[in-house]
Amino acid sequence: MIELEGLTKRFGSKVAVDDLSFTVRPGVVTGFLGPNGAGKSTTMRMMLDLDNPTSGSVRIDGKHYRELQEPLKYIGALLDAKAMHGGRTAYHNLLCLAQANRIPASRVAEVLDTVGLTAVAKKKTKGFSLGMGQRLGIASALLGDPEILMFDEPVNGLDPEGIHWIRNLMKQLAAEGRTIFVSSHLMSEMALTADHLIVIGQGRLLADTSMADFIHQNSRSYVRLRSPQQERLRDVLHQSGLTPVEAGNGTLEIDGATTEQVGELAAEHRIVLHELSSQRASLEEAFMQMTASAVEYHAHSAPGHGPQWAPRDKGA
Numbered sequence: 371m372i373e374l375e376g377l378t379k380r381f382g383s384k385v386a387v388d389d390l391s392f393t394v395r396p397g398v399v400t401g402f403l404g405p406n407g408a409g410k411s412t413t414m415r416m417m418l419d420l421d422n423p424t425s426g427s428v429r430i431d432g433k434h435y436r437e438l439q440e441p442l443k444y445i446g447a448l449l450d451a452k453a454m455h456g457g458r459t460a461y462h463n464l465l466c467l468a469q470a471n472r473i474p475a476s477r478v479a480e481v482l483d484t485v486g487l488t489a490v491a492k493k494k495t496k497g498f499s500l501g502m503g504q505r506l507g508i509a510s511a512l513l514g515d516p517e518i519l520m521f522d523e524p525v526n527g528l529d530p531e532g533i534h535w536i537r538n539l540m541k542q543l544a545a546e547g548r549t550i551f552v553s554s555h556l557m558s559e560m561a562l563t564a565d566h567l568i569v570i571g572q573g574r575l576l577a578d579t580s581m582a583d584f585i586h587q588n589s590r591s592y593v594r595l596r597s598p599q600q601e602r603l604r605d606v607l608h609q610s611g612l613t614p615v616e617a618g619n620g621t622l623e624i625d626g627a628t629t630e631q632v633g634e635l636a637a638e639h640r641i642v643l644h645e646l647s648s649q650r651a652s653l654e655e656a657f658m659q660m661t662a663s664a665v666e667y668h669a670h671s672a673p674g675h676g677p678q679w680a681p682r683d684k685g686a
């Protein structure tokens with residue numbers, strides 16, 4: 371478990387991380403979502419004691435990182451895949467790390483196998499592709515067989531096969547009861563991977579919610595329709611207590627209605643429909659709106675029926 375309490379980081383006048391408090395729990399993949407520059411990497415670096423907080427604290431299983439006896443056995447991280455020694459082979463990079471952290475050398479072959487790099491174990495890492503580098507970075511995170519794993523944007527630059535592999539690995543590690551914390555700036559990626567979601571914007575906590583609740587609250591569903599008899603259709607809909615909204619190109623949208631309900635109403639009043647469909651707003655849209663409205667106070671006009679969200683109170 372990872373617990374953040376009022377975590378704050380300032381770089382001069384810039385507040386990169388602003389009073390963040392949340393808990394990352396075991397057994398699930400927790401997604402850490404925020405647009406570029408939101409403060410995800412800075413937060414993760416403070417979790418690993420690579421940056422000092424201006425104020426606040428991070429506890430790993432109740433302890434500060436510095437108090438962990440052999441940190442790699444508690445927490446493994448993929449922050450920067452290029453942080454390996456390019457002149458060394460994949461095997462030797464991992465062996466050095468194992469020896470420095472009192473991890474048995476036999477573990478090196480195991481993790482190389484887990485990440486699918488056994489065939490290139492004796493190759494120098496400077497020739498590695500981005501995907502191979504990511505796999506090696508993940509192997510180093512797994513080396514100490516830690517209960518907690520953190521991945522900063524692990525799918526960046528990977529091909530579809532690599533992305534699929536990383537997603538499955540994270541789910542498998544969570545299913546083993548481990549704590550998995552993974553950052554991304556893409557809602558679509560999080561929707562496929564994460565069970566729980568922490569959203570930040572300009573360093574501040576915007577949401578701390580289960581993925582299922584986020585989808586439920588933010589996937590606005592509505593009915594879209596077009597008709598050559600739009601005026602009459604509008605009247606009929608209004609009379610039935612529905613509120614159609616003009617959506618351009620002769621299209622109407624109605625929240626809180628079903629296609630069955632609207633189709634039957636139209637049939638009853640002998641109104642021709644050219645389109646009748648059920649729509650769902652994308653989660654990416656919901657995320658963009660959430661971060662935009664939280665970080666920018668200048669007047670972005672809020673669309674009539676945009677996604678809903680509520681910032682949580684601070685604290686666990």
Ligand SMILES: Nc1ncnc2c1ncn2[C@@H]1O[C@H](COP(=O)(O)OP(=O)(O)OP(=O)(O)O)[C@@H](O)[C@H]1O
Binds near residue numbers: 385386410411555
């Ligand atoms: N060492 C530093 N000195 C000054 N400003 C910094 C430093 N590190 C980060 N920042 C600033 O802090 C803010 C948060 O950066 P951070 O890299 O943590 O965001 P991020 O969410 O990880 O973004 P990205 O997805 O682009 O990596 C940014 O405005 C960044 O410019």
